[in-house]
Amino acid sequence: MATGPLLPTHEQIMVDKWSRSVAGHASEPQLDRMDARPLALLDQTLRPHLPSTYPPVADAAGSPMPPAAHLVYFPSPTQEPHLAPDGYHADEAPPPPFAQRVWAGGQIEFAPHNPLRVDSVSSQTRTIVDVTTKDTAQQQHLVFVKLKLQISNHSGLCLTECRDLAYMKPTDLRRAPVKHNKSPDFTHALIPSEILLFRYSALSWNSHRIHYDAPYACSVERHPALLVHGPLTCTLLLQLLHANMPQHFALKSFDYRAIAPAYCQQRMTLNGRWIQSQKPTDSSTIQCELWASNNEDGIAMKGVATLVPTPSSLL
Structure with missing residues (x-):
């Protein structure tokens, strides 16, 4: 059941009813082969926007896949007539009037000893684990949906991803920029293009119209331009980290907002800052703060990545 500040009574009743019908029900496992072709296309899409230090992607069968590559696998089987009007999954959305959706953040927990590997057959389950309500400082009612995905291969669990999706009534999402007061240890600037957004939408099978349909994004949801995907920003930050990863370390988790x-x-x-005073070189667990700034130098996304020594089996 939805918890948090009460919505207007009739809206709360609808959200509670929907929450009871969906929360805790895991999907049937969805199988997908981690074929090298989508990985190569993802690399072709991202590399022009990444620093020159970004390493080549190993696409031979059995090679560990780079972080967040799983986002372009396991395409949704939902047919177009069953999508929401904004093009996204209707089964993850609360009832109207909460029709406007944003990707509010998430957590990814990797299994460094058992990464997803090229050409392996893996399975994914999806579960809505929680529905909560919240009021913002602007007295705006929000419904948060926490979605958990678990991906496994023949050796066991590879990663667990929790996505925090925020649903609201149609509103202007622009806010006064929140500045970051720390200097990065490494940084990279880019200008997201329409082609980058379109190709990432296609690769991730993401039909949310705010990322490719400019008339819809500007006229219906009142954005000044197409939005960069939350998962794309997350991916770019993790690829920036990958380009600056100390030797013999593996990504354990990324918690971001x-x-x-x-x-x-x-x-x-894109920015990264080692939480230690200098770039680490020892074998202890280390953390890196990652953040993306927009054109107003305000924070678009921020998070903390945790790295652990690479398991000896992968060295």
Whole structure:
């Protein structure tokens, strides 16, 4: 059942009823082969927007896949007539009037000893684990849906991803920019293009119209331009980390939050800062703060990545 500040009574009743019908029900496992072709296309899509230090992607069978590559696998089987009007999954959305959706953040827990590997057959389950309500400082009612995905291969669990999706009544999402007061240890600037957004939408089978349908994004949801996907920003930050990863370390987790929108054809800056005083070189667990800034130098997304020594089996 939805918990948190009470919505207007009739809306609360509808959200509670919907929550009871969906929460805790795991989907049937969905199988997919981690074929090298989508991985190569993802690399072709992202590499022009990444620093020159980004390493080549190993696509031979059995090679560990780069972080967040799983986002372009396990395409949704939902047919177009069953999608919501905004093009996204209707089964993850609360009832009207909460029709406007944003990717609010998430957590990814990796299994460094058992990464997803190229050409392996893996399975994914999806579960809505929680529905909560919240009021913002602007007295705006929000419904948060927490979705958990678990991906396994023949050796066991590879990763668990929790996605925090926020649903609201139609509103203007622009806010005063929140600045970051720390200097990065490494940084990279890019301008997200329409082609980048379109190709990522196609690869991730993401039909949310705010990422490719400019008339819809601007006229219906009142954005100034196409929005950069939350998962794309997350992916770019993890690829920036991958380009600056100390030797013999593996990504264990990434916990992040979306703060403000980032828009197509507007400058975005990716930043990383080692939480230690200097770039680590020993074998202890280390952490790196990652954040993306928008064209107003406000934080679009921020999070903390945890790295652990690479398991000896992968060295």
